[in-house]
Amino acid sequence: MFTFPSRLRFAVAACGGAAMLLASAGALAQAAPYPARPISLVVPFGPGSVTDLLARIAAKGLADSLGQPVVVQNKPGAGGNIGAAAVADAAPDGYTLLLGPTSTNAVNPSLYKDLKFQPLRDFAPITNVATVANVLVVNPQVPAKTVGELISLLPGRQYSYASTGNGGSMHLSGELFKSLTNTQMLHVPYKGGGAALADLLPGRVEAMFCNVPLCLSHIESGKLRALAVTSAQRSALLPQVPTMAEAGLPGYEVNGWFGLFAPAKVDPAIVEKLNAEVQKILNQPEVKQQLLALGAEPAGGSVRDFTQFVQAEHDKWAKVIKDAGISLE
Structure with a gap:
């Protein structure tokens, strides 16, 4: 027969066991494979834009490979700055991504005086999706x-x-x-x-x-x-037309590019996972044909390469904009 103290000890032990079970359940929940729920892919321009069309190709491919819906959300305005700022402010959990073109992630910081985000600081580059x-x-x-x-x-x-x-x-x-x-x-x-x-x-x-x-x-x-x-290589749509370098202007290269970004401080493992999935998608023949139909070419590449590329693009356009004296409010 239990005495009061022994009953108390049993109750404490039972509570402790329950707490351990709850903690274990929480740990298992946190360790659930990414993604465990739908992902939002923000497009900083309206429906029908090149950015939007490319985002929908990427979203379908990611949804098929990740097993979770990837929902495209159009947030246009202010030259793409509204949508980009929304992603910069989002939780860095991998469930809000940005399809950011050259303008929002390389050019606008030098064009707009009061930008509410800084691309090099506020985004984690994942990979370049396509170039135009x-x-x-x-x-x-x-x-x-x-x-x-x-x-x-x-x-x-x-x-x-x-x-x-x-x-x-x-x-x-x-x-x-x-x-x-x-x-x-x-x-x-x-x-x-x-x-x-x-x-x-x-x-x-x-x-x-x-x-x-x-x-x-x-x-x-x-x-x-x-x-x-203007690209470094000839366009598949205009194979007979030379590049600027071939035409006698070395050092000239302009590619409209469209990259996948997450908010800064996202888990690097998520970034690498998304990068790997996008590489697989871009290698699919049907995706290549879809991109070509839009006048785009698949890009891809490692996280490190894309990070260095974005930095170089930021610096290049900062100089061009400064030298030309261009400024937007």
């Missing part, structure tokens, strides 16, 4: 069939080039061109590619560093003349 090249095109009225011929024309008269807006890849492609060639061209920003083409095709502006898919049909029809692509 621009192509330097001129109206056929321009008597230049090569980049060298265009450069020789620039000191003689004022040529203009169109873009889809201040601070975008088309604008900065032109500014880098001017910087490396020590020439001048008048930048004419438009609100979108359609408006820019409406003035380029009849010759009201002479040139454009155009996104390849946007201008492809006009190049093929002869309404625009392609002089060079």
